[in-house]
Amino acid sequence: MEPGTVTEAELQKVGKILLNSNASLAERFRALFTLMSINGPDAVNIICETFKDPSELLKHELAFCLGQMQDLTALPKLGEVLEDTNEAIIVRHEAGEAIGALGQMDSLPLLNKYLDHESKVLRQTCELAVMRIKHVNSEKSGPDSPFTSVDPAPAFNQNKTCKELADILLDSERTLFDRYRAMFSLRNLSTPESIDALVKGLDCDDSALFRHEVAYVLGQMADTHAVEGLSQKLRDMSDDPMVRHEAAEALGAVDDPRCKEILAKHLTDTDLMVKQSCEIALDMNESETEHQFQYADTLQKIRNS
Template identity: 35%
Template structure:
């Protein structure tokens, strides 16, 4: 219910002491009405006057502000969000349901502290590496500095201890804790780089050392994360932002090549030329003899993604199958091919998924990329590997099949609506192909864990 009217108020009444009015406000602080100090003043004095067609001397006309009698909106808290996303936190919920809840949280509360806290709690509610690293990836995408301690704990292979039921529950959970998978720990390192907080530097420096960390993928993730943090410190956040016309909204491990992202030494070594063509970028992407660093190869990868031509897709497809130096690099290439959603990359992705000698983290990304492309020709191989003994490969194929079903239905509905519009307009009625739009990239591909 709302009320609004105009009353004539004598000027002397406006000189009421602030302290007196404050007392009145304090006395009514328990009320559900939501109005300011001056609204309260106007409300009280309105009962002393009647409506008038013209103001008497020394009177001013003030419209009585609208009073909202509806209850105030519920404050967003960790507890309220835990209730909203109880299925995400429930170990008995199915994997596909929990992943959908991760995506829902990403679309609504990812950039809030309660949202990040719910994700941090979710990490230790599952043994699924796929779910864990999807959750950790999105924590990094939040950009929330408050998440750094939890991410450092994952990198150190220590439980986060987000247990609302208390210390006893946390201690009990530690009894059967076998440690985080390499994929989850790598994701934590990458997330620390995405947040780019200096508070993470000490831990990242420690785990980039071979004597401290035996897993190459984790060491390389720390190297990339440190490089991203140092780049932000030296060149500012603007240097890490994607080009204005870039359709991809993910926070990438490294930016694309640009004058702003290259050091003076790099520019000098390349004779002042910034590599921005497929011809210039391909040798950097495919270099494994030390002529290009891992950082430069990542930058070449994302520059090629932004170019997005057939030639760029072909170069990335070659890198996925020809590289032998870094599983981390290959898994990021597979993710980028999923972002591009180009059917011409399917042979390389299928070959990576079928390769039993390939790292699980690469095969998992290849499966999810095939799901993002959503071509019926890939359904047999996805069904075949949906029963694979490697959990993250198996789960990724199951999710890929669900992604395919969702987007096939989405495209069918979209094409049907478009065809109906053309028929109504008397135009062509041939259905269009897949709908490769930003919404699709944003809702599915961005929610990966690199």
């Protein structure tokens, strides 16, 4: 969506919904993704302003969207969030990943400060961000992807078999960057065999960051073949909430009647982030199962009102 097709009044109305802490989280997420599709500095400013909200889930998603929007005006705010020791690790992690997504060499000194951080999630996030920035600035490019996301690591250029990619994905002795590259290569293959390999990745590693990214990738694929693996991960109360929350959101992206039932069972989950993720995922799932034109529909609703 081009910024020029949206009036300033419409943009502010969408922003008002995002900033409204009394609105449902589902409404605010739809507004957020509407702003992401509108893009431009004004949309970025509204998203940045929303970081004052107490919801960790929402703030984590704000950072994700800023990385995807590829607007460098977001960098100062993302750096501020990354360095905020009062902020939740999952929010700081997403800010670090977004900085990596923006790909600026000038960001390396900030990211390097966290390569020995006590939080493994934050440490690994910044390590991946550093590797991605160096990679994209080395004039190397990955293969064309059927997905439109800005990924934390590029797929491999070489033609590797599904088994070769699965072996890399599941090998804890390989660098995390290579394992992520295998992950996105398996996503791009989009076969039952590649999904099976990714589902194994949900349990294969002691890195919550790694497992959460596998769940995210399976959500992008939105294939019914992954439903059972994702539902098992959502039910696993022993796993990190950042993994379970991502499994919930991945289930919300799949057009399968089983997902609604699975997610509904966790609307009273003891972890707030998981509970809220299931609320959002059910809203997303409704969009999928009713074949709505798009999830980010706040602007259209405003125009129809």
